[in-house]
């Protein structure tokens with residue numbers, strides 16, 4: 001769909017409500033398949049700003065796959081048409097060390113001839129196969145599940161983020177949070193009618209209220225007792241950790257802040273205390289990206305000073 005404001009392919013809307021595009025590459029890493037679990041075969045393209053891409057870096061870290069899967073990071077500036085570029089001069093970003101492309105679109109073109117002319121825009125994360133030189137998958141939820149399969153195949157640190165007996169509960173929790181929370185912040189922010197905004201923002205806070213109650217006495221979202229760390233926690237974390245920093249102001253998600261929810265704040269702190277997790281959070285990339293990239297929401301690209309409180313309060 002062509003965006004009538006910019007003339008470019010950007011976002012799809014239905015009755016003023018933002019509709020997220022489906023990911024196009026949906027192959028799987030599986031033993032005996034075209035893409036088997038193998039050391040140093042797969043490469044991630046991520047943005048540190050992006051909550052979906054952040055999930056994949058967290059799974060890579062927590063499953064002990066850092067030495068098995070390489071990655072590159074795009075610049076935090078997303079162009080008005082939704083495209084990403086590589087900029088090794090930008091702190092925290094890299095060149096495309098694998099394919100030498102200047103933009104992520106170039107990577108998509110390598111996997112899908114004519115991508116540029118297809119009217120589509122390449123999203124992050126991208127999981128690339130260095131052997132067959134193509135994209136395996138560009139859907140975060142599926143990528144983290146495949147990383148678990150790689151870890152189970154003996155490439156990881158022996159842990160799992162998706163224990164078989166909890167799989168149904170994990171999927172149900174991820175599903176329950178997807179439309180209302182993960183996508184809900186975008187639906188609130190990109191809404192083009194009052195009613196689209198109202199319904200997104202209330203669904204979002206209703207679900208956050210439910211999650212706050214659910215987390216009473218628990219450490220993690222799923223599992224008996226205080227729960228066990230799973231994919232469901234990663235998927236919620238990457239949205240919540242951006243919430244007070246960006247979504248409250250930029251996406252008008254301002255009925256409450258995460259810091260106003262004691263149990264959800266505790267959950268954030270617990271996630272951030274896991275070894276290496278804080279290092280996956282680039283507050284500057286996150287904040288600068290949103291306030292700079294969505295010109296229609298913030299035409300002068302002014303980056304707000306706050307918040308003065310919260311885990312990211314040391315952000316410049």
Ligand SMILES: N[C@@H](CCC(=O)N[C@@H](CS)C(=O)NCC(=O)O)C(=O)O
Pocket residue numbers: 023047049050051052053081082083121122123124125138139140141
């Ligand atoms: N469903 C995808 C969503 C990925 C996504 O939308 N990524 C955003 C960055 S946060 C992107 O690359 N957007 C570029 C665009 O839509 O043009 C996933 O979970 O992996």
